[in-house]
Amino acid sequence: xxxxxxxxxxxxxxxxxxxxxxxxxxxxxxxxxxxxxxxxxxxxxxxxxxxxxxxxxxxxxxxxxxxxxxxxxxxxxxxxxxxxxxxxxxxxxxxxxxxxxxxxxxxxxxxxxxxxxxxxxxxxxxxxxxxxxxxxxxxxxxxxxxxxxxxxxxxxxxxxxxxxxxxxxxxxxxxxxx
Numbered sequence: 001x002x003x004x005x006x007x008x009x010x011x012x013x014x015x016x017x018x019x020x021x022x023x024x025x026x027x028x029x030x031x032x033x034x035x036x037x038x039x040x041x042x043x044x045x046x047x048x049x050x051x052x053x054x055x056x057x058x059x060x061x062x063x064x065x066x067x068x069x070x071x072x073x074x075x076x077x078x079x080x081x082x083x084x085x086x087x088x089x090x091x092x093x094x095x096x097x098x099x100x101x102x103x104x105x106x107x108x109x110x111x112x113x114x115x116x117x118x119x120x121x122x123x124x125x126x127x128x129x130x131x132x133x134x135x136x137x138x139x140x141x142x143x144x145x146x147x148x149x150x151x152x153x154x155x156x157x158x159x160x161x162x163x164x165x166x167x168x169x170x171x172x173x174x175x176x177x178x
Contacts, residue, residue: 003098006030006076007132010100013040013053014078014139020045024139027053027077029061029070029094036073037061053077054085058092070094078136080107080129086115089125096126100136 006028013026017040025041039057043049054077062068074096081089081097086108089097097116099109108115109127116125 003076003128003131006035006074007078007098007100007136009035009038010053010076010078011132011135011139013038014136017041017053018139018143024143025053025077025079027057027075029057029073029075031061031065031070031073036064050084052082052085054081055088058088062092068092074098076100076131079103079140080109080111081116082106083108083113083115086113090116090118090121090123093123094125096128098128098131100130100132101140102129102133 009028010026013028014024015026017026018024020042022041022044027039028035029037037057037060039053039055039060041053042051042056045051054075057075058070061070061073070092071094073092073094075089075094076098077085078100080099080101080103082103083106097109102109102111104111106112110129114127116127118124
């Protein structure tokens with residue numbers, strides 16, 4: 001299926017984000033059956049709130065097309081867009097968004113809100129949900145599980161260092177008082 005082909009490329013982009021220690025979210029933009037732009041999450045790397053996968057891809061696609069309008073384009077994104085990205089997608093006049101995994105905490109393509117299809121806006125975006133959902137969800141779940149494990153290990157190491165320091169201080173105090 002065509003949607004799966006492009007979502008696999010979005011997953012490859014997400015792996016680039018993961019390699020940087022970023023939340024693994026990837027996006028590709030397709031026009032006329034060809035990928036014209038790719039993007040992945042780089043918020044921490046770029047130290048920029050705006051460096052989401054979708055916005056990075058939209059910026060590249062606009063440059064490639066020589067226009068801010070992405071009419072006739074389809075965005076493939078591994079995680080449901082947030083409010084900022086959904087707004088940018090509407091503003092860019094994208095035709096369609098194909099989503100891998102939904103985001104019940106912050107998604108704005110139907111989970112929390114649906115900013116892509118507000119009837120009062122001058123443009124609505126077609127939505128296709130659940131393409132390679134398992135792979136997209138699993139990548140995010142694995143990333144956050146590993147992040148929690150690393151945080152737990154770090155806390156344990158810090159606690160151990162604190163205990164060792166306290167023990168050393170007690171020994172020094174006992175040595176000084178003898």
